[in-house]
Amino acid sequence: MGTTTTPLVLVLLFCCLVSVLQAEYLKYKDPKQPLNVRIKNLLKRMTLEEKIGQMVQIERSVATPQVMKKYFIGSVLSGGESVPATNASAETWIQMVNGIQNGSLSTRLGIPMIYGIDAVHGNNNVYKATIFPHNVGLGVTRDPVLIKKIGDATALEVRATGIQYVFAPCIAVCRDPRWGRCFESYSEDPKIAQAMTEIIPGLQGDISSNSRKGVPYVSGKNKVAACAKHYVGDGGTTKGINENNTVISYSELLRIHMPPYYDSIVKGVSTVMVSYSSWNGQKMHANHFLVTNYLKNKLKFRIMVPFNFTEFIDVLTYQVKNNIIPVSRIDDAVKRILRVKFVMGLFENPLADLSLVNQLGSEEHRQIAREAVRKSLVLLKNGKSAEKPLLPLPKKAAKILVAGSHADNLGYQCGGWTITWQGLGGNNLTVGTTILEAVKQTIDPATKVVFNENPDSNFVKSNNFSCAIVVVGEHPYATTFGDSLNLTIPEPGPSTITNVCGSIQCVVVLITGRPVVIQPYLSKVDALVAAWLPGTEGQGVADLLFGDYGFTGKLARTWFKTVDQLPMNVGDKYYDPLFPFGFGLSTNPTKY
Structure with a gap:
């Protein structure tokens, strides 16, 4: 009897041991386990190659399933205009993302990758997505509730394409409009930039009130991981030169450029992107004090910091194996990456489905964007005298002239970071409403609209127009390509203003990513509207021009007289603007 019992006991013990080992092996995949337990359990199983792979982000164009498996790649991105196909549908995006996933x-540990995209004013790389106004306009609204709604809508439209991570928001405090990224900034005032960080809970979900500071939060499959950028001081470079040097004291850096990061971290932002720029001559990527001592240690930022470059796997492996870089530094980086992936539920739901595809460019989201357009416009002038305002225009008139290079150009209206990195001109890039189309949809059926992009003065004088709407501005640009030392409106914009406004009552609508030189033309125009880069919903512009809603926007940037005054910001000792920070005329809605 004893000889039979002993082998049986050994078999049972072996089975129990196998069960325990299996349970331990699956611990990091168990969502019921504490977060730190899951991270620790997975990290100890990873080889150096697997850890380094998690630290690498590669471009979609090279992210084949074979590459993902071979190098254990942790993240993939779509850069500007990097798409699976021209005018790709949401279904096509999902198929691509799932294929990479x-x-x-299929790797040994099955760690899901995270896919990121520059969704800086909606899911702007994707055909038919709702394109919201750029941040330069959203700052004018001073409406955190609206900004949160935009974040929520953007998250749904990004998830509709299977993507889980956005390189937004840009919370730079632009102090010089010569910077080519100034349109990505909410304001020159850090308080407005702080208020606009409410887009983060819109993108990620509301963090609980008792949550620890610096811990990421993404509430489920309808939300995305956000990225606050670019840490820190990128909006203060000399002459606004992109990726250049910000010369400023430590106290002023903390006062002007750091506040939006405080709010972002408190709201659980998942990542912070470090800037290419320098602070007092030292590159931010090499600034141990600001990145490690301040961001990680003082602000308790426990999340991943995606540097803006791809680390070469073989070089990093060599440096670790030769004790140039300690393994502890690699482990710290990987723990931060895994934390985000666990928190957002990627291990439980790594693959996208088609349940949200109808969210892309939905009517509900377009109405939110239209509201944002209305609240972002600033009325800078209304009539040659206050007693005789031009706006709102009557819907019923004999004949209205619409002129200007930007009146019927959806691409110009949306600006950079729309479908392509630098943006496009024309009306074939995506779906939306141009300002000309919006005017036609708003006026009385009996009113005739004549469109002439650049009419001469004889044409204007000989056609007996009731009034004119002139829409001109900057051509699309992004990053360094937008740096400008003169900030002038390109031709034929100035000629159109002169030809039209010299002959007839006119309202000029400016489509720009920042204040531009306008003083030479100011006396010629009857009304002047800063519409910034309103996006696809041009109907929001017509809503205000014809009085369905009143103008409410107030400048979130100082409007200079000449570029020689720059940089010039509210609170400066010598402050002599054309239109001061906070300026904006109001109108009342017209009852029809």
């Missing part, structure tokens, strides 16, 4: 899931 399957490569990651």
Whole structure:
């Protein structure tokens, strides 16, 4: 009897041991386990190659399932105009993202990759997505509730394409409009930039009130991980030169450029992107004090910091194996990456489905964007005298002239970071409403609209127009390509203003990513509207021009007289603007 019992006991013990080992092996995949337990359990199983792979982000164009599996790649991105196909549908995006994800899931540990995209004013790389006004306009609204709604809508439209991570918001405090990224900034005032960080809970979900500071939060499959950028001081470079040097004291850096990061971290932002720029001559990527001592240690930022470059796997492996970089530094980076992936539920739901595809460019989201357009416009002038305002225009008139290079150009209206990195001209890039189309949809059916992009003065004088709407501005640009030392409106914009406004009552609508030189033309125009870069919903512009809603926007940037005054910001000792920070005329809605 004893000889039979002993082998049986050994078999049972072996089975129990196998069960325990299996349970331990699956611990990091168990959502019921504490977060730190899951991270620790997975990290100890990872080889150096697997850890380094998690630290690498590669471009979609090279992210085959085979590459993902071979190098254990942790993240993939779509850069500007990097799409699976021209005018790709949401279904096509999902198929591509899931195909890449399957490569990651086929690895030994099955760690899912995270896919990121520059959704800086909606899911702007994607055809038919709702394109919201750029941040330069949203800052004018001073409406955190609206900004949160935009974040929520953007999250749904990004998730509709299977993507889980956005490189937004840009919370730079632009102090010089010569900077080519100034349109990505909410304001020159850090308080407005702080208020606009409410887009983060819109993108990620509301963090609980008792949550620890610096811990990421993404509430489920309808939300995305956000990225506050670019840490820190990128909006204060000399002459606004992109990726250049910000010369400022430590106290002023903390006062002007740091506040939006405080709010972002409190709201659980998942990542912070470090800037290419320098502070007092030292590159931010090499600034141990600001990145490690201040961001990680003082602000308790426990999340991943995606540097703006791809680390070469073989070089990093060599440096670790030769004790140039300690393994502890690699482990710290990987723990931060895994934390985000666990928190956002990627291990439980790595693959996207088609349940949200109808969210892309939905009517509900377009109405939110239209509201944002209305609240972002600033009325800078209304009539040659206050007693005789031009706006709102009557819907019923004999004949209205619409002129200007930007009146019937959806691409110009949306600006950079729309479908392509630098943006496009024309009306074939995506779906939306141009300002000309909006005017036609708003006026009385009996009113005739004549469109002439650049009419001469004889044409204007000989056609007996009731009034004119002139829409001109900057051509699309992004990043360094937008740096400008003169900030002038390109031709034929100035000629159109002169030809039209010299002959007839006119309202000039400016489509720009920042204040531009306008003083030479100011006396010629009857009304002047700063519409910034309103996006696809041009109907919001017509809503105000014809009085369905009143103008309420107030400048979130100082409007200079000449570029020689720059940089000039509210609170400066010598402050002599054309239109001061906070300026904006109001109108009342017209009852029809």
